[in-house]
Amino acid sequence: MADSKPLFSPDGDPMAAEALLRDVFGIVMDEVIRKGTSASEKVCEWKEPEELKRLLDLELRSEGEAAERILARCREVIHYSVKTCHPHFFNQLFSGLDPHALAGRIVTESLNTSQYTYEIAPVFVLMEEEVLKKLRSLVGWSSGDGVFCPGGSISNMYAVNLARYQRYPDCKQRGLRALPPLALFASKECHYSIKKGAAFLGLGTDSVRVVKTDERGKMIPEDLERQISLAEAEGIVPFLVSATSGTTVLGAFDPLEAIADVCQRHGLWLHVDAAWGGSVLLSQTHRHLLDGIQRADSVAWNPHKLLTAGLQCSALLLRDTSNLLRRCHGSQASYLFQQDKFYDVALDTGDKVVQCGRRVDCLKLWLMWKAQGGQGLERRVDQAFALAWYLVEELKKREGFELIMEPEFVNVCFWFVPPSLRGKQESPDYSERLAKVAPVLKERMVKEGSMMIGYQPHGTRGNFFRMVVANPALTRADMDFLLNELERLGQDL
Amino acid sequence: MADSKPLFSPDGDPMAAEALLRDVFGIVMDEVIRKGTSASEKVCEWKEPEELKRLLDLELRSEGEAAERILARCREVIHYSVKTCHPHFFNQLFSGLDPHALAGRIVTESLNTSQYTYEIAPVFVLMEEEVLKKLRSLVGWSSGDGVFCPGGSISNMYAVNLARYQRYPDCKQRGLRALPPLALFASKECHYSIKKGAAFLGLGTDSVRVVKTDERGKMIPEDLERQISLAEAEGIVPFLVSATSGTTVLGAFDPLEAIADVCQRHGLWLHVDAAWGGSVLLSQTHRHLLDGIQRADSVAWNPHKLLTAGLQCSALLLRDTSNLLRRCHGSQASYLFQQDKFYDVALDTGDKVVQCGRRVDCLKLWLMWKAQGGQGLERRVDQAFALAWYLVEELKKREGFELIMEPEFVNVCFWFVPPSLRGKQESPDYSERLAKVAPVLKERMVKEGSMMIGYQPHGTRGNFFRMVVANPALTRADMDFLLNELERLGQDL
Numbered sequence: 014m015a016d017s018k019p020l021f022s023p024d025g026d027p028m029a030a031e032a033l034l035r036d037v038f039g040i041v042m043d044e045v046i047r048k049g050t051s052a053s054e055k056v057c058e059w060k061e062p063e064e065l066k067r068l069l070d071l072e073l074r075s076e077g078e079a080a081e082r083i084l085a086r087c088r089e090v091i092h093y094s095v096k097t098c099h100p101h102f103f104n105q106l107f108s109g110l111d112p113h114a115l116a117g118r119i120v121t122e123s124l125n126t127s128q129y130t131y132e133i134a135p136v137f138v139l140m141e142e143e144v145l146k147k148l149r150s151l152v153g154w155s156s157g158d159g160v161f162c163p164g165g166s167i168s169n170m171y172a173v174n175l176a177r178y179q180r181y182p183d184c185k186q187r188g189l190r191a192l193p194p195l196a197l198f199a200s201k202e203c204h205y206s207i208k209k210g211a212a213f214l215g216l217g218t219d220s221v222r223v224v225k226t227d228e229r230g231k232m233i234p235e236d237l238e239r240q241i242s243l244a245e246a247e248g249i250v251p252f253l254v255s256a257t258s259g260t261t262v263l264g265a266f267d268p269l270e271a272i273a274d275v276c277q278r279h280g281l282w283l284h285v286d287a288a289w290g291g292s293v294l295l296s297q298t299h300r301h302l303l304d305g306i307q308r309a310d311s312v313a314w315n316p317h318k319l320l321t322a323g324l325q326c327s328a329l330l331l332r333d334t335s336n337l338l339r340r341c342h343g344s345q346a347s348y349l350f351q352q353d354k355f356y357d358v359a360l361d362t363g364d365k366v367v368q369c370g371r372r373v374d375c376l377k378l379w380l381m382w383k384a385q386g387g388q389g390l391e392r393r394v395d396q397a398f399a400l401a402w403y404l405v406e407e408l409k410k411r412e413g414f415e416l417i418m419e420p421e422f423v424n425v426c427f428w429f430v431p432p433s434l435r436g437k438q439e440s441p442d443y444s445e446r447l448a449k450v451a452p453v454l455k456e457r458m459v460k461e462g463s464m465m466i467g468y469q470p471h472g473t474r475g476n477f478f479r480m481v482v483a484n485p486a487l488t489r490a491d492m493d494f495l496l497n498e499l500e501r502l503g504q505d506l
Numbered sequence: 507m508a509d510s511k512p513l514f515s516p517d518g519d520p521m522a523a524e525a526l527l528r529d530v531f532g533i534v535m536d537e538v539i540r541k542g543t544s545a546s547e548k549v550c551e552w553k554e555p556e557e558l559k560r561l562l563d564l565e566l567r568s569e570g571e572a573a574e575r576i577l578a579r580c581r582e583v584i585h586y587s588v589k590t591c592h593p594h595f596f597n598q599l600f601s602g603l604d605p606h607a608l609a610g611r612i613v614t615e616s617l618n619t620s621q622y623t624y625e626i627a628p629v630f631v632l633m634e635e636e637v638l639k640k641l642r643s644l645v646g647w648s649s650g651d652g653v654f655c656p657g658g659s660i661s662n663m664y665a666v667n668l669a670r671y672q673r674y675p676d677c678k679q680r681g682l683r684a685l686p687p688l689a690l691f692a693s694k695e696c697h698y699s700i701k702k703g704a705a706f707l708g709l710g711t712d713s714v715r716v717v718k719t720d721e722r723g724k725m726i727p728e729d730l731e732r733q734i735s736l737a738e739a740e741g742i743v744p745f746l747v748s749a750t751s752g753t754t755v756l757g758a759f760d761p762l763e764a765i766a767d768v769c770q771r772h773g774l775w776l777h778v779d780a781a782w783g784g785s786v787l788l789s790q791t792h793r794h795l796l797d798g799i800q801r802a803d804s805v806a807w808n809p810h811k812l813l814t815a816g817l818q819c820s821a822l823l824l825r826d827t828s829n830l831l832r833r834c835h836g837s838q839a840s841y842l843f844q845q846d847k848f849y850d851v852a853l854d855t856g857d858k859v860v861q862c863g864r865r866v867d868c869l870k871l872w873l874m875w876k877a878q879g880g881q882g883l884e885r886r887v888d889q890a891f892a893l894a895w896y897l898v899e900e901l902k903k904r905e906g907f908e909l910i911m912e913p914e915f916v917n918v919c920f921w922f923v924p925p926s927l928r929g930k931q932e933s934p935d936y937s938e939r940l941a942k943v944a945p946v947l948k949e950r951m952v953k954e955g956s957m958m959i960g961y962q963p964h965g966t967r968g969n970f971f972r973m974v975v976a977n978p979a980l981t982r983a984d985m986d987f988l989l990n991e992l993e994r995l996g997q998d999l
C-alpha cells in the first residue's frame with residue numbers, strides 16, 4: 014500500500030539508521046572513552062584554523078553523503094577535538110569523564126524532550142524536583158524552590174532578577190524605569206557573569222559595586238558595609254549581595270556568615286555564587302568553607318564542574334517558599350500551560366523559567382548520584398583536595414615553581430620561573446619577563462598535545478598558571494607529570 | 507607503585523565503565539530507537555505523579571548502587587518517559603528522530619566541551635561559524651554574525667538587547683534608567699517569550715505593544731504603524747519590531763515586506779522570530795512565506811523544531827558586520843580570553859554571549875546536514891507541508907471535524923465535534939460544551955498511550971486541537987490514524 018509507506022524516513026531505512034548509530038557509538042568508545050582518557054595519548058591535536066578548516070571540509074552542500082563518509086567525519090571531529098576527559102586536561106573548571114553521567118546524557122539525548130510540562134516529561138519533572146531537593150538539603154534548607162538553568166551565568170542572572178522582583182514586583186510589568194536606581198554588590202574576584210548579567214538585565218554594569226578582597230581573594234565584609242553606605246548616600250537602593258564560594262581564579266571562599274550579617278542588617282538579598290565551590294558541600298571535611306550558606310536567599314551551583322556531570326548542569330536554588338520563581342517569570346501561556354488539564358498543573362514547571370523549551374539537565378546528575386552515592390561523590394571531592402595539597406607540597410620541593418598563595422581549594426596558582434629568570438627577582442624587568450613565560454609554555458604544550466593548563470594575568474600579577482584538580486581519575490603521577498612537563502617545556506627559557 | 511594507582515577512578519574500573527556504557531547504549535537502541543519509534547508501541551505510559559514517584563524511587567542516598575540496578579533504572583526512566591520520536595507524538599513543535607542528529611549529539615556529549623574558545627573547541631568554533639553562515643545565506647545574507655543560544659526564547663532576548671544597545675550604547679554601562687522609555691512591537695500571536703524577555707531585560711511587559719492580527723493570525727502592518735505613532739505620541743521611543751514567521755498556534759507568517767517598510771520608515775530594528783518557521787527557507791516551493799526576511803536585522807531560527815536536530819538548537823542570526831554582538835556582550839575576562847594567546851583571539855567567540863560555558867549545539871545540525879544534504883532537508887520540509895494538506899483534505903471529508911482555518915503551514919488547527927454536539931451549533935451552550943471536548947480526549951489518549959496532540963483555547967475560541975506535522979517519518983497512514991483515533995476516543999461524547 015503506497016499510502017502506508019513512509020513519504021520520508023531518515024535514511025529511508027531504519028536498519029541503516031541503527032547501523033549508523035551502532036558504528037558511531039563504537040567510534041565514541043574507541044576514540045573518546047578509551048583513547049581520549051589515556052595518558053599515553055595526546056590531549057589535543059593542534060592545527061592552525063585555516064588548516065583545520067581545510068582538513069574538516071565543513072561546507073554544507075546540497076547533496077547528502079553516504080554512511081561511510083559520515084563515519085569518517087565523526088572520526089575527524091573527534092580526532093581534532095580537545096579531549097576534556099584526558100587526565101592531562103587541566104585547562105578549565107571541568108574535566109574528566111563519569112561513565113554514569115555520560116550514560117545519563119545519552120539517554121537524555123535519545124529521549125529528546127523538554128522539561129516544561131509533566132505531560133511530556135513526567136519522569137524528569139519529578140526527578141528534577143528530587144535532585145533540587147537534595148542539593149537544597151546540602152545547603153541546609155528543608156524546603157524551597159529551584160530550577161536547572163543553562164549555565165551558572167544564567168543562574169546568577171535569575172538570582173538578580175528574582176531579588177529585584179521580590180522588592181519591586183512592579184518591575185515585571187513596568188520595567189526598571191518605574192524603580193529607584195539600584196545597586197548590587199560583589200567582590201573584585203567575582204565571576205564576570207555578574208557584570209554581564211547586570212548589563213543584560215538592564216541594570217547596567219555601573220550598578221555592580223565592586224567590594225574589596227583580602228590578600229587571599231575573599232570579600233572584606235567591612236568594605237561591603239562601606240560600599241552599601243556609599244551607595245545609599247548617593248540615593249541608590251542596594252538590593253543584592255552576590256558572594257562567591259570558590260572564585261574562578263584563586264578558588265577563594267567569601268566569608269558567608271559575616272556577609273549574611275551585613276545583608277540582614279540592611280535587608281538585602283544574599284545570593285551565593287557557588288557555581289564552582291558548591292560541590293564542596295558534599296564533603297564533611299571541607300564544607301566548613303561554605304559555613305553560613307544556609308542564610309542565603311539563593312545559591313547557584315554547577316555540578317558540571319567539580320562533579321563531572323557534563324555540560325550543562327547548573328542549579329539555581331532558592332530558600333523561597335512563596336512561589337517567587339513562578340510569579341516572577343510566569344506568563345501563563347494558554348497553549349502550553351492549559352489550566353483544564355486532567356492532572357495537577359503545579360507540575361508544569363515551565364512557567365518558572367524565562368526559557369520555553371528547556372533541556373533535561375537532571376538525569377545525568379541523578380544517575381551518577383545513584384551509582385556513586387553521596388559517599389562516592391564525597392570521596393571524589395576529598396580526593397581532589399588531597400591531590401591539590403600533594404601538588405602544592407611537590408611544587409614547593411622544586412626549584413623554579415613559585416606559589417601565588419597556599420590554596421584552600423583545588424585551584425593551585427603558581428608561576429613557573431624558567432632557569433634564566435631564577436634568582437633575578439630584583440632585576441627591573443623580572444615581572445615583565447616572567448609574564449611572558451606562561452604564554453610560551455602554553456603554546457608549546459598545546460602544539461605537542463602533551464597537556465593543557467590555563468594561565469591569566471590577575472590584578473597586578475603577571476601571567477601565572479591556574480592548575481585545576483577536578484578530574485576524578487587523577488593520580489599523584491599526573492601531578493608529577495605536570496611538574497616534570499613544565500620543567501621540560503621550559504628548560505631553555 | 508602505589509603512587510601511580512588512581513586515587514579514584516569512575517567505578518574504580520575502566521572495563522566496568524565501558525561495559526556499562528555498552529549496556530546503556532543497547533537499552534537505548536532497543537527501547538528508544540526501535541520500540542520508541544514503532545507505531546505499534548505506546549507513545550507514553552501514563553502514571554499519576556504519586557504512583558510514578560513510588561515506581562521510580564527517585565531519592566538520592568549515601569550508598570551507591572551496583573551496575574545491574576543502574577541499568578534497570580535506565581530502563582525504567584525510558585519506560586515511563588514520553589516517546590517524542592514516536593510517529594503518534596504530535597504534541598509539540600518538535601518530534602521524531604534523526605539518526606545523524608542523534609549521532610552528533612552522542613559525539614557532543616562524549617567530547618563534553620564548551621564553545622567559548624578555539625583553544626578547547628577548535629572544531630566547533632569553526633563549525634559553528636560555517637553552520638551560521640549557511641543559515642544566513644538561506645536568509646539571504648552574504649555576511650553577518652550570529653550565535654547558537656539555549657533556545658528561541660533566549661535568541662529573542664538577544665535580539666532585543668542588541669537592538670537597544672545599538673541605539674543606546676550607554677545602556678550596557680548605565681542601564682535603562684539612563685535611557686528614554688522604550689517600546690517594542692509584536693503581534694497578538696507572537697510567542698510568549700517576547701513578553702518574558704521584556705520583563706527579564708528590565709523593560710517590563712508594558713513595553714511590548716501588541717499589534718492586531720488579521721483573521722489568519724498575521725500582523726496587520728497598518729496597525730503596527732498606528733501603534734508606533736501612539737507610542738511616540740506618549741513620548742515613548744519605539745526601537746524594535748518582532749515579526750513572527752510561523753506563529754506557535756496558528757502557524758501564521760507575518761507579512762515581512764510590509765513590516766520591513768514600516769521599520770525602514772521609522773528607523774526600527776526588525777527582528778524576525780522564525781524559531782518555528784525558519785526551516786521553511788530550505789524549501790524552494792514554500793520559502794516565499796518568508797519573503798522580505800533578508801531585510802531583517804536579526805532572525806531567530808530553531809532547527810530543533812521542524813528539522814529534528816534535537817533540543818536545543820537555536821540560532822540567532824544577525825545582518826550586522828560591526829561586531830555588535832561582541833561589543834554588546836563582551837567583558838574581556840582575562841582568565842579566559844587572554845589577549846597574548848598564540849592564535850587569533852577573534853576565534854574565541856565566548857565573549858559574544860551572556861553565557862560563560864556554552865554547549866556545543868552545531869554538531870548535530872552539521873552532521874545531519876552533511877548526511878541529508880540541503881536537498882534532503884528540503885524534501886522533508888516539502889513533505890511535511892504535503893502531509894499537512896493531506897490531513898486537511900481527509901479531515902474535510904469526515905463528519906465531526908471542523909477546521910479553524912485553512913493552514914498555510916504545518917499546524918493544522920481544528921475542533922473535533924463529538925456526535926452529541928453535531929448540528930447543535932445554534933444551541934446557547936454549544937461553545938462551552940465544545941471547549942470541554944479536547945481536554946477529555948486528551949486525557950483518554952494519554953491514559954491509553956495511543957497518541958499525543960496538543961490543544962488550547964485561543965482568543966475567543968474555546969479549546970481546539972493543534973496538530974503539528976513535523977516528524978520526518980510520518981506517513982499518510984499516521985494522518986488517517988489520528989482521525990480514526992479521535993473518532994474512536996470521542997464516539998460516546
Ligand SMILES: Cc1ncc(COP(=O)(O)O)c(C=O)c1O
Pocket residue numbers: 106163164165166167203204206257259260261286287288289315327861862863864
Ligand atoms: C564562580 C563562577 N561563577 C559562575 C560561573 C559561570 O558558570 P557557567 O560557565 O556555567 O555559566 C563560573 C564559571 O567558571 C564561575 O567560576
Ligand SMILES: Cc1ncc(COP(=O)(O)O)c(C=O)c1O
Pocket residue numbers: 368369370371599656657658659660696697699750752753754779780781782808820
Ligand atoms: C514562534 C516561537 N518563537 C519562539 C519560541 C521559543 O523557542 P524555545 O522553546 O526554543 O525557547 C517558540 C517555541 O515554541 C515559538 O513557537
